[in-house]
Amino acid sequence: MPTPTSIGLFPLHSVLLPGATLSLRVFERRYLDLVSECTRDQRGFGVCLILIGDEVGVPATPAKYGTQARIDDFSTGDDGLLHLRIRGGRRFRVGTTHVRDNGLLLADVDWCEFDPDDELRPEHATLSLVLERILEQVGGEHAKAPPARMDEASWVGWRLAELLPLQESQRQGLLQMDDPHARLDWLLRWIS
Template identity: 70%
Template sequence: MTESLPLFPLHSVLLPGAALGLRIFEPRYLDLVRDCGRNARGFGVCLILSGAEVGAPATPAAYGTEALIEDFGSSDDGLLTLQVRGARRFHVRRTRVRDNGLLVADVDWCPDDPDDELRAEHGLLSTLLERVIGHVGGEFAKAPAARLDDAAWVGWRLAQLLPLADAQRQSLLQEDDPHARLDLLLQLMP
């Protein structure tokens, strides 16, 4: 079922489960946050294919991630700050621009990741993720050990934590099968 979703195009890729901090200052995005608060819903984050984050509406990638607002505040310079977390993935069918310059998309939601266990050929990736998390710490350091056997979770966390280019993260975001996503990660590693 197609649904209308306001977009916040960025020069980065938001992945499911990943946190992202945003500074909001453009009126169109202040309107977006106000609408999301009133309607208790999120907005879409898409990688910018051409254009800039400020000014004229940018051209977004065809796949993105729903951003759910977890916290908000203000910075020292008085700007609204948001802490969002990636939720569902979506595919953009078409876009339109509102009078205030806000990009709105008709989207189809991608299927949820299945609760598949990691396959033997991807065991190295689980070990790598465990070491990366042990080194950088952060919010995932306290995750239950069972998460390291979850194919989707391992793939998303590696896509988030490894030093990948935005185009590489975008190709991982567009992959529906968590095992194929892990295969892509193996190909990207030296």
């Protein structure tokens, strides 16, 4: 059994999905330190949905599954705060957690397996069409993806989970599923 990896957590009231992006404003010392360490060591940090607590102040209770975040871009905003654009990578399961002196939540995590490169099954073809229509309307980076991506079960599922008007608890449920086809089954029931 692989040894768990220890990473810093950035608990949010949002779920970061693999391949998705989020914008963050960073102002608390513990998170500025985390960003500095991650930049220096060229590694990511973990984003987990908050189950109990708030994004600021006392460390929150995170969900048991999260996503590794990599910093895509950063700037200083007009408000003087650090602005980050992060992208979701690999999923993980949270083991034990502890709090640093500066209030940063650290977690020992077990990495989830990467989704297989399965093709979309015929019963999920409607979902590919729904995603195409959404991307035509909203544009963005995923709208420029090669057409072959619309046949990838994992990619279609993650993009729909990102773009559909789901509750964060529903996104969290999808994040916790290991099977991309089960994710698509759930999304198909939700759309129907």
